[in-house]
Amino acid sequence: MKKAIVFNKVKKNFGKLEALKGIDLTIDEGEFFALLGPNGAGKSTLINILAGLMKPTSGSIKVMGHDVIVDYQNARRSLGIVPQELVFDPFFNVREMLRFQAGYFGKGRENDDWIDEVIEGLDLQDKANTNMRMLSGGMKRRALIAQALVHKPPVIILDEPTAGVDVELRKKLWQFIKKLNQKGHTIVLTTHYLEEAETLCSRVAMMDQGKVVALDKTRNLLKRFSAKNLNLRLDLQDKKIPASIQRLIQMTDQNFVTFLLKDITEVEFIISELKKSKIAILDMELKNSDLENVFLKLTGSKK
Amino acid sequence: MNFKDEFLGTWTLLKKELLRFWRVVFQTVAAPVITAVLYLLIFSHVLANHVKVYDNVNYTAFLIPGLIMMSLLQNAFANSSSSLIQSKVMGNIVFILLTPITYLQFFLAFLIASIVRGVFVGTCIYLFALLFVDLPMLHPWIIFGFAIIGGALLGTFGIIAGIWAHRFDQMAAFQNFVIMPLSFLSGVFYSIHSLPPFWQKLSQLNPFFYMIDGFRYGFFGQSDVAPLLSLSIVTAVFIVLASITLGMLKSGYKLRG
Numbered sequence: 001m002k003k004a005i006v007f008n009k010v011k012k013n014f015g016k017l018e019a020l021k022g023i024d025l026t027i028d029e030g031e032f033f034a035l036l037g038p039n040g041a042g043k044s045t046l047i048n049i050l051a052g053l054m055k056p057t058s059g060s061i062k063v064m065g066h067d068v069i070v071d072y073q074n075a076r077r078s079l080g081i082v083p084q085e086l087v088f089d090p091f092f093n094v095r096e097m098l099r100f101q102a103g104y105f106g107k108g109r110e111n112d113d114w115i116d117e118v119i120e121g122l123d124l125q126d127k128a129n130t131n132m133r134m135l136s137g138g139m140k141r142r143a144l145i146a147q148a149l150v151h152k153p154p155v156i157i158l159d160e161p162t163a164g165v166d167v168e169l170r171k172k173l174w175q176f177i178k179k180l181n182q183k184g185h186t187i188v189l190t191t192h193y194l195e196e197a198e199t200l201c202s203r204v205a206m207m208d209q210g211k212v213v214a215l216d217k218t219r220n221l222l223k224r225f226s227a228k229n230l231n232l233r234l235d236l237q238d239k240k241i242p243a244s245i246q247r248l249i250q251m252t253d254q255n256f257v258t259f260l261l262k263d264i265t266e267v268e269f270i271i272s273e274l275k276k277s278k279i280a281i282l283d284m285e286l287k288n289s290d291l292e293n294v295f296l297k298l299t300g301s302k303k
Numbered sequence: 304m305n306f307k308d309e310f311l312g313t314w315t316l317l318k319k320e321l322l323r324f325w326r327v328v329f330q331t332v333a334a335p336v337i338t339a340v341l342y343l344l345i346f347s348h349v350l351a352n353h354v355k356v357y358d359n360v361n362y363t364a365f366l367i368p369g370l371i372m373m374s375l376l377q378n379a380f381a382n383s384s385s386s387l388i389q390s391k392v393m394g395n396i397v398f399i400l401l402t403p404i405t406y407l408q409f410f411l412a413f414l415i416a417s418i419v420r421g422v423f424v425g426t427c428i429y430l431f432a433l434l435f436v437d438l439p440m441l442h443p444w445i446i447f448g449f450a451i452i453g454g455a456l457l458g459t460f461g462i463i464a465g466i467w468a469h470r471f472d473q474m475a476a477f478q479n480f481v482i483m484p485l486s487f488l489s490g491v492f493y494s495i496h497s498l499p500p501f502w503q504k505l506s507q508l509n510p511f512f513y514m515i516d517g518f519r520y521g522f523f524g525q526s527d528v529a530p531l532l533s534l535s536i537v538t539a540v541f542i543v544l545a546s547i548t549l550g551m552l553k554s555g556y557k558l559r560g
Contacts, residue, residue, distance in 0.1 A: 051401055054560045073403035081401055087394035091323045097398075103315025104402035106308025147398065 387465025417458025
């Protein structure tokens with residue numbers, strides 16, 4: 001299998017802060033890969049180095065075999081990057097922007113059919129001749145994605161692509177991106193929305209504090225950390241949760257308490273202990289473990 | 304990578320830069336032309352009978368080449384500097400940084416766009432000026448040469464300013480504390496021979512002076528300094544600035560962290 005992206009011991013320091021502490025990661029061609037992690041984990045720094053917007057302190061990255069520094073022109077030809085911020089050029093309309101972007105990559109009029117295809121795929125036909133300034137946030141997001149695709153890059157990076165995008169549009173975007181993946185494009189996405197990674201991505205890397213803390217097939221990760229969550233809404237008032245079940249708590253948020261269960265029989269135990277302490281249960285929900293759990297466990301953070 | 308791709312990349316970036324100022328032509332061309340014409344009307348009216356710089360050249364005619372060149376220089380600077388600072392503040396500069404465009408292509412596109420805007424503004428002022436006065440054009444090639452090298456010098460300077468500044472007020476400081484004094488202390492409105500010795504010496508350190516003086520020679524065949532010397536000085540300054548700019552762009556200074 002050919003390698004789409006190879007990160008080799010990538011380090012980045014900002015003064016004394018070690019933003020990336022040696023990232024080793026290989027993403028195969030055709031993968032739908034997710035890069036997860038809390039704010040400040042180093043995802044965006046890693047993407048910026050990949051894109052050539054930043055230089056690594058040490059280490060190297062190859063895209064489709066091309067080093068992003070030594071052979072940056074071919075590396076950038078192979079990459080389509082959708083930036084996180086909704087940046088746009090206020091002087092031009094959508095189609096002009098797309099033509100310019102293609103031109104920077106050495107693609108001229110012969111590329112117009114592909115631009116039309118991208119415009120259609122992202123449902124931008126009605127807005128193709130509208131100035132970027134006049135587009136809504138969701139439309140700007142689509143235009144940004146279109147811009148990343150104009151040169152038909154084999155590897156597509158989406159940095160938080162659905163931040164601030166409504167549910168309807170989010171669905172459409174994923175449909176379009178899934179189609180690209182089926183056509184053979186490698187997709188890498190960073191996201192806060194763990195459920196997106198869970199349903200879309202075949203493999204997941206989790207980053208925390210500049211390191212990859214887990215890397216596996218999504219379903220393996222879920223299996224490895226298989227457990228059930230018991231979400232309760234309690235009428236706590238001034239009472240305290242009994243010590244006997246404190247150790248099962250995964251997180252609390254005022255009256256909402258999540259218990260992490262290894263065994264379903266623990267439900268009974270928790271309920272009886274709460275009864276003993278005269279804490280009323282207002283609502284209850286039992287859930288299978290999701291990436292969020294895995295993530296919290298790995299990063300050891302409690303909200 | 305091949306030559307055709309690189310050519311198309313440079314051409315596209317140049318076209319984008321040209322279209323950018325053309326979209327706001329009222330602000331980028333009409334405004335400086337009107338300003339220059341106002342200078343012309345007022346100064347020539349007030350000073351016409353008081354200042355005589357060269358024999359056979361009336362003051363209004365003397366003023367015009369200086370005004371053309373001053374506007375050309377200021378607009379060449381404004382084009383690259385404002386485009387860059389806007390793209391940086393808006394964040395859309397990434398659309399260029401993510402592409403295979405090399406630092407040399409980047410430089411050429413911004414440089415040529417600046418020259419085009421400067422020369423275009425200058426040409427418009429020239430055409431307006433013809434309504435007021437008969438202007439000789441003794442050495443068209445010298446006029447053309449100084450216009451191009453002047454536009455190139457200030458376009459390059461604008462790239463440096465645009466890369467260096469990261470806020471609009473820093474750019475305004477550049478305009479007000481560097482570009483404006485240099486353009487006014489350059490002999491646009493007078494011959495530096497009419498200045499006290501100290502200011503004469505100071506003016507001789509100002510590259511704007513040589514650009515304007517040489518440009519004026521192209522019209523009247525008379526100047527304060529030999530045009531070849533002016534051209535050499537201006538070219539040398541351009542080479543220095545261009546080397547600095549290329550070094551900045553190559554290293555990714557302030558553009559690639």
